[in-house]
Amino acid sequence: MNSFTRLVLSTYQQIGIPMAFYSTPHYSEHLHVWLKRGRNWHIEYGGYLSNHLTHNWIALDAAGADYEKMQWWEEVYTNKATNNSSDNTPVNSARELAMLEAPRNNPIDYTQITDVNWLNNLQSTRIGFESYRDFFDAKIVELGLSACLKRYYPTLSEGLAGAALHPVIHTGWAIDVESNDMAAEGLAYMATAFQPLATGANHSNYQPCQLWSPDAPNILEALKQILTDDRTAKLTKQAYILSKTEDYKKLNRGKFQQRLITFDNPDEPMAQFLNKMVTLRLPKIGEDLTASIELLTVIAAAAVYASDNEFFIVHGLTSLHAVLCVLPHLDDHAQRNALGYWFRALVAVVIVQGSPSVIDAIIMLEQWNARKKKGKTSGYQLNEELKTWWLQILQSTTDSLDEHVPKTVYVLKRWAEWQTFSKASHDIFAKAARHITTPNESGGLEDNLWFGR
Structure with a gap:
């Protein structure tokens, strides 16, 4: 057991969460070589699209991928691989992805980020990314990764909705596999894509x-009320209309992100709705968070399944995994805030996307709740047969040209293995994993994620 893992486990013991709730994943010695290579490309491409290269390397490594498979993914994702056709057509020509971009040098002499000014440059329209990355590189060396997170992440977590949740995904996934290179990039991305939602x-x-x-409504009841509220559909439409105005179009953050940004406008009903309706029920400081965290993972998995793997709701699931990876490094209050910011972002995402299949998700959650009340509520452990099944279903995704498929299955597998949740929760995770790995009618690996919209 390395020092990082000991720190994680001891921290969880101190805050009353069972040691088995969190475990450092089994990753190969060569994974860090690949993650360091990720810095050969910029964190974004095509103006505002997020670079997922390293995320899928982590999922592939967890599936036992060899050097050739990791190299294949680099070639596919950076749009260099070609098939055997005479016209040399790229293998991933069906993807929207263009060639990833090289690391950028700022065209102007951007202010150096320091502890004096780092808060003044948040949301710096991305031009400050390299300066922030250099800053966090130095801070991780100076303080260590855990202390760096404790100091800077609580502030950055308020803006985790930025860039469609990708910055927090980059950060949390890096922390999970102990990659300082990737973590500094993620923190820098959280700073420059910083996007609060009416906070x-x-x-x-x-x-x-x-x-x-602690006095907020039950999470399931609150979510049901939010998603079935008569105003919700109107908010979806209002966000769409507002995002088409010139002020939002000039932001050049992408259609989805521009709709999400409307939720931070204090004069609009979207922001007022969030602050009136969305308060996450969590136990008092010092009390165990496990039950609340289990419920949030089930909500994320049920939302992905019921929405037919809707693209941005998938981001909600993979970003929750990221947030949970950060929690051991935060104090009690910052942990609760981190979960609160994530839940607020998930609700906003669901509304922005038109609340796909809300009723189906609510039915799944109510059935899960009923099963929890009848059976053993925690401590479900996988037998050898199920462990093998989870590994096999993850391995079945490693040829996918859509990185969201292995990423989602990887997260569901990790949650299934944490051993503090119930069998009812495990079955939701397994159901979502089966659904996302079901080929569509074409059977094509380039599009085997079932987009609901």
Whole structure:
């Protein structure tokens, strides 16, 4: 057991969460070589699209991928691989992805980021990424990864909705596999893509934000009320219309992100709805978070399944895994805030995307809740047969040209293995994993993620 893992486990013991809840994944010695290679390309490409190269390397490594498979993925994702056809057509020509971009040098002399000014440059329209990356590289060396997270992540977590949740995914997945190179990139991306959702001081004259409370409504009941509220469909339409105006189009963040940004406008009903309706119920400081975390993982998995693997809701699931990987490094209050910011972002994403299959998700969650009440509520452990099944289903995704497929199955597998959740939760994870690995009618690996919209 390495020092990082000992720190994680001891931290969980201190806050009352069973040691088995979190475990460092089994990753190969060569994974860090690949993740370091990720710096050969910029964190974004095509203006605002997020680089997923390293994320899928982690999922492939967990599936036991060899050197050739890891190299194959690099070639596919960077749009260099070709098939055997006479016209030399790229293998991934069906993808929207263009060639990944080389690391950038700023065209102007951008201000160096320091502890004095780092807060003043958040949301710096991406031009400050390299400066922030250099800053966090140095801070990780100076403080160590865990102390760096404890100091900087709580502030950055308020803006985790930026860039369709990809910055927090990059950060949390890096922390999980102990990659300092990737973690510094993720923190820098969180800083420059920083996007709060109605939590800033400019909302104080309206409905104030309360991220979490022990006295908030039951999470399942609150979610049902939010998603079946008559105003929700109107908010979806209003966000769409507003995102098409010139001020939002000039942001050049992509259609989805521009719709999400409308939820931070204090004069619009989207922001007011979040602050009136969305408060995450969490136990008091010092009390065990396990039951709440289990419920959030089930909500994320049920939302992915019921939405027919809707693209941005998949991001909600993979970003929750990222947030959970960060929690051991935060104090009690920052942990709750991190979960509160994530839940708020998930609700906003679901509304922005038109609340796909809301009723189906609610039915799944109600059935899960009923099973929990009848059976053993925690400590479900996988037998050897199930462990083999999870590995095989992850391995079945490694030829996918859509990296979201192995990434999603990898997260579901990790949650299934944590051993503090119930069998009812495990069955939701397994159901979602089966669904996302079902080939569509073409059987094509380039599009075997079932997009609902």
